[in-house]
Amino acid sequence: MADPQEESKPLLSRVRGGSGRDRPEGAPACRSVQVGPGTTARRDLCLDQAVVFIEDAIQYRSINHRMDASSLWLYRWYYSSLCQWILSFTIFLILFLAFIETPSSLTSTADVRYRPVPWEPPCGLTEGLEALCLLVFAADVSVKSYLVGWAQFRKNPWLLAYLVVLVVSLMDWIVSLSLVCHEPLRVRRPLRPFFLMQNSSMMKKTLKCIRRSLPEMASVGLLLAIHLCLFTMFGMLLFTSEKDAGQDKERLTYFRNLPEALTSLLVLLTTANNPDVMIPAYSKNRAYAIFFVAFTLIGSLFLMNLLTAIIYNQFRGYLMKSLQTSLLRRRLGTRAAYKVLSVTAAGEAHPEGVGVKPQDFLHVLQKVQLDSDHKQAIMEKVRSHGGDLLSADEFQELFDEFDKRVIKEPPPRPEYRSPFLRSAQFVFSHRYFNYLGNFMALGNLVTICAFLVLDADVPPEDRDDFVLGILNFVFILYYLLELLLKVLALGLRGYLAHPSNVFDGLLTVVLLVLEISTLAVYRFPHPGWKPEMLGLLSLWDMTRLVNMLLVFRFLRIIPSMKLMAVVASTIMDLIKNMRAFGGILVVVYYVFAIVGISLFRGVVVAPGNSRPGCPLARGVQRQA
Numbered sequence: 001m002a003d004p005q006e007e008s009k010p011l012l013s014r015v016r017g018g019s020g021r022d023r024p025e026g027a028p029a030c031r032s033v034q035v036g037p038g039t040t041a042r043r044d045l046c047l048d049q050a051v052v053f054i055e056d057a058i059q060y061r062s063i064n065h066r067m068d069a070s071s072l073w074l075y076r077w078y079y080s081s082l083c084q085w086i087l088s089f090t091i092f093l094i095l096f097l098a099f100i101e102t103p104s105s106l107t108s109t110a111d112v113r114y115r116p117v118p119w120e121p122p123c124g125l126t127e128g129l130e131a132l133c134l135l136v137f138a139a140d141v142s143v144k145s146y147l148v149g150w151a152q153f154r155k156n157p158w159l160l161a162y163l164v165v166l167v168v169s170l171m172d173w174i175v176s177l178s179l180v181c182h183e184p185l186r187v188r189r190p191l192r193p194f195f196l197m198q199n200s201s202m203m204k205k206t207l208k209c210i211r212r213s214l215p216e217m218a219s220v221g222l223l224l225a226i227h228l229c230l231f232t233m234f235g236m237l238l239f240t241s242e243k244d245a246g247q248d249k250e251r252l253t254y255f256r257n258l259p260e261a262l263t264s265l266l267v268l269l270t271t272a273n274n275p276d277v278m279i280p281a282y283s284k285n286r287a288y289a290i291f292f293v294a295f296t297l298i299g300s301l302f303l304m305n306l307l308t309a310i311i312y313n314q315f316r317g318y319l320m321k322s323l324q325t326s327l328l329r330r331r332l333g334t335r336a337a338y339k340v341l342s343v344t345a346a347g348e349a350h351p352e353g354v355g356v357k358p359q360d361f362l363h364v365l366q367k368v369q370l371d372s373d374h375k376q377a378i379m380e381k382v383r384s385h386g387g388d389l390l391s392a393d394e395f396q397e398l399f400d401e402f403d404k405r406v407i408k409e410p411p412p413r414p415e416y417r418s419p420f421l422r423s424a425q426f427v428f429s430h431r432y433f434n435y436l437g438n439f440m441a442l443g444n445l446v447t448i449c450a451f452l453v454l455d456a457d458v459p460p461e462d463r464d465d466f467v468l469g470i471l472n473f474v475f476i477l478y479y480l481l482e483l484l485l486k487v488l489a490l491g492l493r494g495y496l497a498h499p500s501n502v503f504d505g506l507l508t509v510v511l512l513v514l515e516i517s518t519l520a521v522y523r524f525p526h527p528g529w530k531p532e533m534l535g536l537l538s539l540w541d542m543t544r545l546v547n548m549l550l551v552f553r554f555l556r557i558i559p560s561m562k563l564m565a566v567v568a569s570t571i572m573d574l575i576k577n578m579r580a581f582g583g584i585l586v587v588v589y590y591v592f593a594i595v596g597i598s599l600f601r602g603v604v605v606a607p608g609n610s611r612p613g614c615p616l617a618r619g620v621q622r623q624a
Contacts, residue, residue, distance in 0.1 A: 047360070048072045050337045051367045055079070057333025058370060058402060060201075060326040065147045078143050080369070087140060091195050094133040098189065098594060101126050102181075123181035130173060130188075137166055137195060158198050165194050189594045193587035202580035203587075205322050210584075213314040220307045227303060228269065231295045232261045238291060239281060250281040250288075268292070269299045330399065337364075338395045355389025358382050361398075373408065377401045411493040421488075428489035437482050437504075438557045444475040445554050448547050465543050469518075472546055476515050479508045479553075500559045507553045511546060518542045 049067050052075060056063050065075060077083060099105045104118035141162050145153045153159050169188040176183050197203045236258070239250040254264040254277050267273045274296065281288035341356040341364065362382055365375060378401050385394065413429070416422050427433065451468045483505050487495045495501050522542075558568050 045069055045072075046340045047364055047367075050340050050364045052076065053333045053337035053340070054364065054368050055370075057330045057337070057399060058368070060329045061333075062329060063333055063336055064152060066149060071147060074143065075147055076369075078147070087136065087199065090133050090136045091199060094130060094192050094195060095590065097126050097130060098192070098590070101189075103597065124177075127173065127176060127181070134166065134170055134173065137162075138170075141166060158204065161194070162198050165191050185598060189598075190591050192594075193590045196583060197587060200580065200583055203583045205318070206580040206584055209315055209318040212318065213311055216310045216314065217307060220303060220310060224269075224299065224303050224307075227295075227299055228262065228265055231291075231299075232258065232265055235265065235291065236261050238288075249284075250278075253280055265295065268295065269304070271296070271300060331396070334396055334399050335392075338392055355391055356395055358385055358388075358390060361390065361395075374401055377404075408497070410497045411491065413489070413494055414491045424485075425489045428485040433482075433485075434560060437479075438560055440475065440478055440482075441554050441556060444472070444550055447471050448550060468547075469543065472543075472550065473515060475550070476508070476511050479504075480512055483508050500556055504553065504556050507549055511549055511553075514542060514546050514549070518546075 048069065049072065052067070052072055053063060055061075055076070059079075061079075065071070100119075100121055102120055104120055107115040107118050109115045141159065144159060144162075148156065148159070169191060172186060172188040176186065197207065235255050236251075239255045255261040264273065264277055268277050274292075275282070278289060278292040282292075338356060341360055362379060365378060365382075368375070378398055381398055381401065382390075390398075413425065416425060447468070455463050486501065490497075490501075495505070558564050
């Protein structure tokens, strides 16, 4: 994240390409556009700069980068959808290599007793893919470094770390090839998640917030450590007795020595072994429960909640600061776009500028990478101003449309001349018809639940699915009829305009395909319907799959209930907002998994493949 003080510099200063080394020699600044030779080229440069500034404002990017013509083309190409998709796929590919590299994880089970010998890629295959990924990252850091300039590159710790990680990975890759893939340690593997973090601004912000929260978290952690140590010593002193059998059992089970006592109370801090840890002493005397209740109240209910409150308070404060920085970046981007587009009423450039021509802004907006809904809303708002110049405040208000949620109007319904079809359209587009569909889905769910209860004690091979198969067939036919009637009433575009209809229709089509496949392979159901397995799935597997999809289809009732729909939308928004935290968790688990593989490789092997030198084989030999 760029420093806000750096972004408060003049918008078209040396760093931003107004003049100086970041702008090619002889290329005039955008503010110096006059009538004469080369006016068209300079005006196109101004429009391209405005396009980039607006895109920076939309994406909350810093405007502190080169602004000459060639750099603008490279900048827009770098942030294009295709280029960013290639970069994201490259990050996914280099992270996925860990699943096929030695030791490979491409097995159906992780249990060493049952899994077959995994496929081991030949030397050079994964290394070749990794080389392609590293070349993409080298191009990425080169383009970023060129666009921001050397001065900004030296001040950006993420770009410096990016370069260091890339150099270390390339050197380690060369060592792997020189040793023909038999190197004892690959340093570059734990460094791979860095490529994911540096490409996500939200993950960078989250990591920075965690770093800033560490001092206060450490203070609470110190209190927890003191609390744990004190109660560990109290417990070892309390449960030591030569005469009391309950105390002796508690000591032998949980407080035998300092490490075991510390571990027992550490687990109790998470309430994972509660109340097992106090049962031996509590069964002898109820008063011993005071020790464990006091430990739980102070540790779990007070100190742990205090730690949660500190984390929440830190993240809330940092979120507000992050929003302010994002708003500042948007204001700077829009203000810079206004500066390069502002002209006088006569159409000549002016050092101060009095406004922006609507036609110039509309021309720029056509080039901006923006979703069509917001673009259309802004264009309509600009046209409502007429031919008057847009002032700075009016220009800024146009970009407030980005913060508004666009509500799409459903396509018009088909118009029928027949009175019967119009009546049918009214009936089948009414909300009561949706209620009938929800009631049928509920009935289908109840029938499946009833047969699960009735057949709970019957082995799968002895179950008679005749009745349930007939009922499912009838319900699926109704779902198909409901789909067709809704398409008739709303039209195909109107039907697909609602996400609930898309969800419902997709599952209906899948269920219909499964039902037709079942009838084609196993014929029509009849009493005692237990045919042999034919094709890929048995009749029982087909029935289970159909039942699971029918149960999943019952989620269609969520949009029909307002409170449930609000809760569901809140959960979905929460999942979207937690993507940065999820990325941090992926990075942590990935690094620990790679380090664990490097440390414990060869320690756990299959019993039949035990080597004489490994710990498992030595344990078997000692038992023998």
